[in-house]
Amino acid sequence: MSHNAEIIAVGSELLMGSVANTNAQDLSAALAAVGVNVYWHSVVGDNPARLREVLDIARKRADIIITTGGLGPTYDDLTKQTICEAFGKPLVLHEDILETIRVFFERNAHIKMPENNIRQAELPEGCTVFDNPVGTAPGCAFEADGIHVLMLPGPPFEMRTMLQRHVLPYLRTLSGEVILSHDIMTFGLGESPMEELLRDRMAQMANPSLATYAKPSEVRLRATAKAESAEAAEALLAPLVEEMVAFLGDVVYGVDVPGLEDVCFDLLKQRGWTIATAESCTGGRIAERLTALPGVSSVYRGGVVSYWTSVKADVLGVPQDILDAHGAVSKETARAMAEGARRITGADVAVSVTGVAGPDPDERGNPVGVVYIGLATPDGTFCRPLELGKRRRDRIQDLSTNHAFDVVRRYLTGLPINFKINQRP
């Protein structure tokens, strides 16, 4: 049986624009994977009357209602009370949950549980409790009038933890259909050129299907199939993924991998090699993405953020005559930065970035978007010059970071460093 879900986020901070509703996004992506259609997202403030109206609309059109937020200990956290009134369920105190919350406070905050938090141990009578290992508010689920109501905490990390641990297992028992996807990750081809390449092929398909999703500077091509079992869905997907990987060639950097940095990490591990970084306009973004990966210290030695030209000279050892002759933003400096980072850290390879992130041109008149990626290796030093055009500062920084990882990936897989990059990937 196919289910139609509505996701209701409760929280005035969403209506004030303080945060984006990432919970609805994470839930939607996860629900699609277990065959639950999400047809509506709603957001309402910490206001019981308006929440009640939103619930009354949802119960008429959806048979799964998932709320996020409003489970906290404070007076404006009203989700449970309002839902219990709407569905005629009494709230009852769970002594065992109260004890868990008490222990959580003592262990993590080293303080006694505030009195307020007793409210978090009150849950609808007869519900399934979703325990919260990373916060104090438990979630829960119950069925009433043929509708499954799930309440989840608002802090995104708590919500995501509960989603994986409790919500997906709960929903899998409801759904008889499986939807599986594989993501073919590409870098170097814009979304429009890719859609043009694939338009005819995509139009022929129904199940499995293909769709493109553009992240800043990357395109994810998602192949999706529905079937009665995971095996049957996989059998529909495998030949399509194979076909697309062959068709798109070396712009594909992986299938079902989270990002370019993960691919670089794997390639370095396979060789037993280490890497170093030398960053100017990306200001630590390459280092940051590498060090987000647990265990990366096996391949990442470290690097230099050489924001000032003097740091390029004094710490990385870029020769002063190169800086004088070509400037800080140049092919020659990019190469010397990579060589310097490789030398001072002892890494097998080093990648560098120097460029103009804006908002203004540099003092030599290089316009915003001029960026050079350097790569020092045992086989010599390489450079990828880029003209990214006038874009926002953070877009140039992120795009340059991706190009740096792409240069590393191409070198480690034996591909040429440079290729005819689509001007605006």
Added chain:
Amino acid sequence: MSHNAEIIAVGSELLMGSVANTNAQDLSAALAAVGVNVYWHSVVGDNPARLREVLDIARKRADIIITTGGLGPTYDDLTKQTICEAFGKPLVLHEDILETIRVFFERNAHIKMPENNIRQAELPEGCTVFDNPVGTAPGCAFEADGIHVLMLPGPPFEMRTMLQRHVLPYLRTLSGEVILSHDIMTFGLGESPMEELLRDRMAQMANPSLATYAKPSEVRLRATAKAESAEAAEALLAPLVEEMVAFLGDVVYGVDVPGLEDVCFDLLKQRGWTIATAESCTGGRIAERLTALPGVSSVYRGGVVSYWTSVKADVLGVPQDILDAHGAVSKETARAMAEGARRITGADVAVSVTGVAGPDPDERGNPVGVVYIGLATPDGTFCRPLELGKRRRDRIQDLSTNHAFDVVRRYLTGLPINFKINQRP
């Protein structure tokens, strides 16, 4: 007159979880600033029947309806058609807009306008046209049955451009009321302790009002007032903000500032000082947050990501006997890292971080969450030791980054570097 708005995002990609609804966030923040209450966000797919139902609900509860998305040239872009049917408005072709779209294609894509795009020049009869300088889909607004309907494009950059250029001026003419907020930014006091401190004071208030918003490791205390004019709202806010800043003391790092790094940037600029960084477990996050700020090169020289112990020794010059005696994660190494970064870059101050981000303890048995912040200055070297407890890797990295900025802020404002966290004021 006070207006109540609903923001309706149209797009199946939102219901698939491919992107977060950042448009609703950006619109909400902007609408709050011009005194329009946003009480609901809705998201619906590219399905005319469900969009029509969502519109019929919205027109009963809101007097401003703003849609994003569904204005593209393809067959599933149905927002205009559906809204015009709902409000009984005919769609008419605007020749001048058609010409603008043709020119946009030739200039930006260097191709002839595809036939499809003619649909983008069809707009509701008698509407106010919002031109789109950064894309092809124009937006528009009309009034019908006492309801203001605004349609905006879905791509976030196009939406934001149109918001500033057209939507805010349009809405300012409608609203007779102004809502103003000030954000009192704090670091070092959790959300629950702060709420407990302020509970009685908050309960007495209606206008102006106070609310807390917890970002990871920070609490924003927002004071909000409604009045007929900005001056009158400001007169309500000023004494409250002053009272709260005095009451909370030095956990307040600023009012209406975006983050700790902005405060550090300003403090350094005021002194004409420069800073450098030496990062181990934060892996470039301090550098990244500094270099996100345009113009930061006037104060930020650069730094070292000394992920390996050998980089701490070879690049930062941390003495080998300190590393041998105390290990890479120690007070002594944090101090020596900061001193090394200050020495090799020539900066006036340097901040360092070394610690265990996890998921595993380090080889000396330091548990996850043990972190040391070092600060080298002309007045000597300081250290803040932290025990952040077992948390997620990225939380420890972000929290340590904030502590590093807080140490810099406290030093530059003449406050003690260390304080008993969570037990202040």
